[in-house]
Amino acid sequence: MQRYVVRRLLLVIPTMLGITLVVFMAVRFLPGDVIAGILGEDVGAASPEVRERLEERYSLNNSIPQQYGEWISEIARLDLGTSIISGRPVLEDLKNRLPVTVQLGLMALIISQMISLPVGVISAIRRNTPLDYMARSFAIGLLAVPSFWLALLAIIYGFRWFGWTPPLTYHQLWDDPVTNLKTLWLPAIILGGILSGTVMRLTRSTMLEVLRQDYVRTAWAKGLRERVIIVRHCLRNAFIPVITVIGLQVPLLIGGTVVLESIFSIPGMGRFMLDAIQDRDYPVVQGIVLLSATMVVMTNLVVDLTYSLLDPRIRHA
Amino acid sequence: MNEQSSYWQRYWRRRLSRRGLLRGAAIGTAGLAAAAVVGCGDDEEGAAPTTPAATTPGATTPGATATATATATPAPVQGGIRKASATRGPPTLDPDKTNSYLTRIANTGRVYSKLYSQVGVPFTEPERYPPTVFAGDAAESLPEITDDGLTYIIKLRNNVKYHPPTSRFMDSEDVVQAWKRMKGELDVDPSPSLGALSNIDTFTAIDALTVRITLTSPLGTFINRLADDFHLALVPKEIGTAFDPLKTMVGSGPWMFKEDIPSVSNTYLRNPEWHQAPGVRPYIDQIDTAIVPEASLRLTQFLDGKLDSQGILPADLKRVLETFPDGTVYGSLSGYSVGIGFSGIEAGPWNDPLVRQAISLALDRDALFDALYDPAKVEAAGLEPPEVKWHSHINLGFGGFGRDTRTDAALKEFFGSGDRAKDIADAKQLLEDAGYGGGFTVNYHYTKDYGANWTLHAELMQQMLADIGINAVAVVEPIRGDYYTKTFLGNFDGLGVFYFTQTEAGDLLEQVYVPGGSRNFGKIDDPSLTAKINAIQIEGDSDERKQMILDIQDELAQKMYYVPGIHDTGPSWTVWNPRIKNAGQHLTIRGGTGDNTDANIWIAS
Numbered sequence: 001m002q003r004y005v006v007r008r009l010l011l012v013i014p015t016m017l018g019i020t021l022v023v024f025m026a027v028r029f030l031p032g033d034v035i036a037g038i039l040g041e042d043v044g045a046a047s048p049e050v051r052e053r054l055e056e057r058y059s060l061n062n063s064i065p066q067q068y069g070e071w072i073s074e075i076a077r078l079d080l081g082t083s084i085i086s087g088r089p090v091l092e093d094l095k096n097r098l099p100v101t102v103q104l105g106l107m108a109l110i111i112s113q114m115i116s117l118p119v120g121v122i123s124a125i126r127r128n129t130p131l132d133y134m135a136r137s138f139a140i141g142l143l144a145v146p147s148f149w150l151a152l153l154a155i156i157y158g159f160r161w162f163g164w165t166p167p168l169t170y171h172q173l174w175d176d177p178v179t180n181l182k183t184l185w186l187p188a189i190i191l192g193g194i195l196s197g198t199v200m201r202l203t204r205s206t207m208l209e210v211l212r213q214d215y216v217r218t219a220w221a222k223g224l225r226e227r228v229i230i231v232r233h234c235l236r237n238a239f240i241p242v243i244t245v246i247g248l249q250v251p252l253l254i255g256g257t258v259v260l261e262s263i264f265s266i267p268g269m270g271r272f273m274l275d276a277i278q279d280r281d282y283p284v285v286q287g288i289v290l291l292s293a294t295m296v297v298m299t300n301l302v303v304d305l306t307y308s309l310l311d312p313r314i315r316h317a
Numbered sequence: 318m319n320e321q322s323s324y325w326q327r328y329w330r331r332r333l334s335r336r337g338l339l340r341g342a343a344i345g346t347a348g349l350a351a352a353a354v355v356g357c358g359d360d361e362e363g364a365a366p367t368t369p370a371a372t373t374p375g376a377t378t379p380g381a382t383a384t385a386t387a388t389a390t391p392a393p394v395q396g397g398i399r400k401a402s403a404t405r406g407p408p409t410l411d412p413d414k415t416n417s418y419l420t421r422i423a424n425t426g427r428v429y430s431k432l433y434s435q436v437g438v439p440f441t442e443p444e445r446y447p448p449t450v451f452a453g454d455a456a457e458s459l460p461e462i463t464d465d466g467l468t469y470i471i472k473l474r475n476n477v478k479y480h481p482p483t484s485r486f487m488d489s490e491d492v493v494q495a496w497k498r499m500k501g502e503l504d505v506d507p508s509p510s511l512g513a514l515s516n517i518d519t520f521t522a523i524d525a526l527t528v529r530i531t532l533t534s535p536l537g538t539f540i541n542r543l544a545d546d547f548h549l550a551l552v553p554k555e556i557g558t559a560f561d562p563l564k565t566m567v568g569s570g571p572w573m574f575k576e577d578i579p580s581v582s583n584t585y586l587r588n589p590e591w592h593q594a595p596g597v598r599p600y601i602d603q604i605d606t607a608i609v610p611e612a613s614l615r616l617t618q619f620l621d622g623k624l625d626s627q628g629i630l631p632a633d634l635k636r637v638l639e640t641f642p643d644g645t646v647y648g649s650l651s652g653y654s655v656g657i658g659f660s661g662i663e664a665g666p667w668n669d670p671l672v673r674q675a676i677s678l679a680l681d682r683d684a685l686f687d688a689l690y691d692p693a694k695v696e697a698a699g700l701e702p703p704e705v706k707w708h709s710h711i712n713l714g715f716g717g718f719g720r721d722t723r724t725d726a727a728l729k730e731f732f733g734s735g736d737r738a739k740d741i742a743d744a745k746q747l748l749e750d751a752g753y754g755g756g757f758t759v760n761y762h763y764t765k766d767y768g769a770n771w772t773l774h775a776e777l778m779q780q781m782l783a784d785i786g787i788n789a790v791a792v793v794e795p796i797r798g799d800y801y802t803k804t805f806l807g808n809f810d811g812l813g814v815f816y817f818t819q820t821e822a823g824d825l826l827e828q829v830y831v832p833g834g835s836r837n838f839g840k841i842d843d844p845s846l847t848a849k850i851n852a853i854q855i856e857g858d859s860d861e862r863k864q865m866i867l868d869i870q871d872e873l874a875q876k877m878y879y880v881p882g883i884h885d886t887g888p889s890w891t892v893w894n895p896r897i898k899n900a901g902q903h904l905t906i907r908g909g910t911g912d913n914t915d916a917n918i919w920i921a922s
Contacts, residue, residue, distance in 0.1 A: 031798035038415065039509045043801050050507050057506055085408045085415075086579070087563040093579065152613055159617040166614070168400075168607045168623045169582045263611045267580035271610075275580075279408065280797050 001308065008301055019293040020075070020286075024068050027277075027285045034058070034084050034280040058084050071286065080290070081283035083276075090287040093272065098291070101261070101268035103173060104184055104191070105253040111192030112199060113246070119196075120203025121238075124211065125230060135200065143197035147256060150190050151263045158186075170267055187260040194256065195249055202245055206238040213237075240310050247303030251296045391898060393600050397920030399897070400625045401606040401912075402615050406580055411562040412550035413499050413508040421547045423606070424577075426911025427585055428480075429550035429568035430455040430592075432471060432492070432543045437903025437913050440647035444716055447652050447820060447906040449859075451540050454593070454910075455487060455551055455569065457526075459540070466535030466857065467518075473526040477592045479553045480573045482560070487551065487569055489522035494554050496520045505557070510547045512835060535855040537862060538821045544908040545820055571599045571916040582607050591916075600919035619894075626893045626900065631691035634698035634890060643895040648703060648888025652906050653818045654712040655774055655884035661840025663810045665759065671751040673877035676812075678733050678744035679785045682707045682723075682883050685777055689770055690887030703888050707732060708881040710873035711822050711866060714906075718822040718866050722874075722881075731874040732881075744785045756786025760811035762804045766796035767816065774884045775814040807840045816884070820906050822866050826850045830878065841878050896921050 080090035123135035258270035276284035412425035435448035501507030566574040572585035659667040692702035711719035722732035794800040
């Protein structure tokens with residue numbers, strides 16, 4: 001097990017290097033350039049000297065390998081560079097925004113599991129009943145509905161029917177927990193609901209698989225109560241693949257927050273990245289994508305390690 | 318300096334009309350009277366900020382009104398918090414690092430003074446918009462100008478005080494240093510807006526409160542350019558040493574910077590020592606601006622009373638006015654227009670003026686107006702529907718400088734009779750005469766990043782070209798992609814859709830038609846036009862200058878280097894919460910104190 005962990009951690013290094021290369025090249029393939037973003041509509045009036053000076057300041061006139069090398073050496077010093085647009089260190093902005101997205105993501109994840117797990121289990125044990133059909137339709141509906149549409153409906157009809165609007169500005173959880181939760185509860189429910197569709201269906205199918213096992217039939221034959229059979233004998237085995245999928249939802253969370261953060265005015269990483277992409281703010285985009293990739297890699301590592309804890313049959317060589 | 322006032326001084330004095338002086342005196346007197354009876358600031362709670370819609374093409378900007386519900390204005394009241402909103406936060410707080418309106422209008426324009434500012438006009442007098450009257454901001458008065466128009470002597474007020482922690486009075490060295498910083502001579506990058514003041518030759522301090530500016534050539538709009546929020550911000554000498562301009566702002570304007578939380582909000586506090594009205598204005602204590610990107614969220618929060626004003630689409634006007642029947646509402650024209658430009662780097666059918674004239678006739682401008690400005694919905698909201706007008710090559714928003722091509726006898730033949738069938742037939746005949754009777758296919762470049770109205774306008778124009786056999790193939794470009802880096806620089810093939818704006822009609826002509834102009838998208842190089850525009854720019858007599866601008870529109874119509882659309886011929890609507898008083902009385906275009914409204918409104922107790 002120890003060797004497995006060490007091996008997995010060592011594998012992270014080339015994985016991350018590959019990610020940095022892809023991220024670096026990807027933003028530079030975006031049409032347009034950041035100088036045009038800085039100059040805006042005066043891009044035509046700017047003299048070549050102005051443009052050259054800006055390019056020199058942001059090292060944009062260096063060769064691509066040179067720019068990449070500079071960036072890698074900054075990362076090694078735990079420095080994600082400086083925003084071209086704002087002039088602020090990228091890390092400083094991310095420190096403020098990351099907790100917001102993490103909180104939203106965690107809330108959405110918890111809500112997602114609160115919906116999907118019980119509904120998936122009930123759907124499996126009441127297979128082919130109206131309850132099952134309703135649950136499956138609900139899951140498909142959640143998968144099909146775009147989150148931004150739900151969000152807009154919630155805003156418009158929340159006010160029209162209930163006279164409710166979210167707080168105007170965001171407050172950190174530790175500054176004003178009440179306002180913080182008032183801002184995040186609705187986007188968390190929407191995002192959690194969207195995510196729950198997949199997990200609900202997977203939970204149902206894995207439960208059905210487990211329910212067909214011999215040992216479960218034996219448990220029924222022994223006369224055990226349904227609740228005991230489900231909770232003690234079935235759930236743990238059924239949840240093994242589900243936990244893997246939950247881990248794989250972390251990148252979905254990061255992507256899913258982009259739209260909702262913009263709609264609900266939440267100053268998280270998703271919105272930050274959207275603005276940076278629009279502005280062609282390379283250091284910010286690189287920093288966010290790198291951070292997101294790191295989170296995904298680490299989450300997958302944790303999921304893999306958790307797997308062996310849940311399933312004693314699995315031993316990592 | 319000559320004892321007799323110079324030619325240029327007389328030019329600028331004529332622009333400061335007697336009426337403007339009387340109005341300014343009346344407002345100042347009323348303000349002083351109000352200050353004498355003002356009570357305590359009210360305890361306005363609920364930090365829910367608001368701003369009018371951001372200044373983008375077609376969005377609500379200060380400007381002339383179409384209709385209004387102005388009521389008798391009570392005496393000003395000190396105190397309270399204005400709740401504003403913005404779609405994005407400022408990309409930076411350093412005025413010399415960007416020319417984004419998010420920074421220059423909504424933020425730095427509030428904090429940093431300029432040498433001059435426009436004298437705002439009320440929405441009830443659209444003919445005076447955009448303002449052509451200027452007054453000193455940090456400058457004590459209009460400049461002394463030599464007869465040749467090349468030297469400006471500007472005396473500063475002696476009471477322009479920088480905010481804490483600088484807390485000292487501005488002197489001429491501050492102004493000179495601010496210019497040097499803008500030029501990029503102080504180990505910072507040159508300002509992206511430097512091009513607008515590129516005709517400044519020297520900029521020196523004569524004494525502690527006097528600066529001298531010499532130009533490379535006379536320029537009738539020079540004071541306009543000094544008054545522009547996007548240009549010379551009077552930052553203190555201590556910028557970059559005593560304070561970091563990326564993190565804070567220390568200016569001398571009506572508002573003091575308190576905090577900026579990126580993507581969340583920013584806050585400004587009233588400057589009680591503002592030199593234009595010490596102890597009187599601004600009336601309100603604080604501006605809280607929330608960053609709310611989503612339009613529907615802004616609207617619901619405005620209806621919920623959490624924001625003080627919003628730009629409102631015609632379709633929403635009825636509902637909003639039912640919620641706020643006593644609120645101030647006005648429609649503004651901006652100084653913008655949108656039109657079709659033609660490639661200047663590739664040969665094609667558009668090189669023939671007959672083809673360009675045909676494209677102009679192909680546009681059903683009345684239909685475009687209906688689609689964009691929805692007069693029926695405005696009328697349903699109980700407001701007077703906007704009168705249909707068309708741009709000429711000078712935006713209608715420029716007061717009396719643009720001729721109405723619906724009614725102008727000389728221009729109608731180039732813009733349409735209003736009889737769609739006839740216009741189509743005439744257009745096809747022009748194409749026939751040019752040798753393109755069968756039509757042609759052409760790329761049609763535009764961006765969707767200016768908003769839904771802009772996109773609708775571009776796409777409707779594209780469809781209308783099909784009526785005369787021109788197959789315009791859409792090439793949609795991200796604004797910071799090919800649009801800014803290629804199309805906007807004139808490196809496109811076929812047709813492109815552009816918007817045109819300046820704060821002054823002559824500057825608009827210069828930027829659009831003179832080689833090297835920042836909006837010369839079609840790379841036009843017409844010696845006849847260039848000579849006429851140069852003559853306009855150095856003309857000192859305001860009446861003569863206006864006549865020259867009116868006259869040149871005949872040649873512009875004949876040559877049709879750009880085909881004006883209809884965008885911004887109709888009003889953008891702003892509605893204010895009834896608790897806000899005196900809104901819309903001091904409208905400017907990039908030449909006030911950032912959002913000039915804020916320094917003049919008060920909150921009813």
